[in-house]
Amino acid sequence: MKKTTLALSGTLIAAAALLTATPAPALPLPSPAANWLYLTVTDGDVGSRDIRGTLLTCDPPKGHARAAMACSQLAAVQGDVDRIPPGDVFCPMIYAPVKVSARGEWNGRQIDYSHTFANSCDLEARTGQVFALVDRDSSVPGLPR
Numbered sequence: 001m002k003k004t005t006l007a008l009s010g011t012l013i014a015a016a017a018l019l020t021a022t023p024a025p026a027l028p029l030p031s032p033a034a035n036w037l038y039l040t041v042t043d044g045d046v047g048s049r050d051i052r053g054t055l056l057t058c059d060p061p062k063g064h065a066r067a068a069m070a071c072s073q074l075a076a077v078q079g080d081v082d083r084i085p086p087g088d089v090f091c092p093m094i095y096a097p098v099k100v101s102a103r104g105e106w107n108g109r110q111i112d113y114s115h116t117f118a119n120s121c122d123l124e125a126r127t128g129q130v131f132a133l134v135d136r137d138s139s140v141p142g143l144p145r
Helices: 002-021 067-076 120-127
Strands: 036-043 050-058 098-106 109-117
Touching: 050 067, 098 120, 109 120
Parallel strands: none
Antiparallel strands: 036 050, 036 098, 098 109
């Protein structure tokens, strides 16, 4: 029993020495000026499982089909989704809630945005292309396709 304890303690000391002697590999961190948002879109009422999400990066624009336009719209308002000018659109008064969130960093400032819109038309009219993660295929007249 004593030999096992000595061997085990020797092994632990050797492992600790290796861990302190070998530096951990550095993880690439985004540059301070990197502009990125993790976007989520949830269709339906509370408890819905229709959730989509993506990482939108803007140098270069990527993350979804309309990333370049989304990055351009966000750049114009310094990443503040609430300041995106509303579109000149008339949306139907159909309640089909869409909850969105955007969390990330824009020009070194933390972004934490969430909102529930009445429907996808209202969402696009008030947030532009930022949450256009996929091209919507809608059967409701007046909603964006």
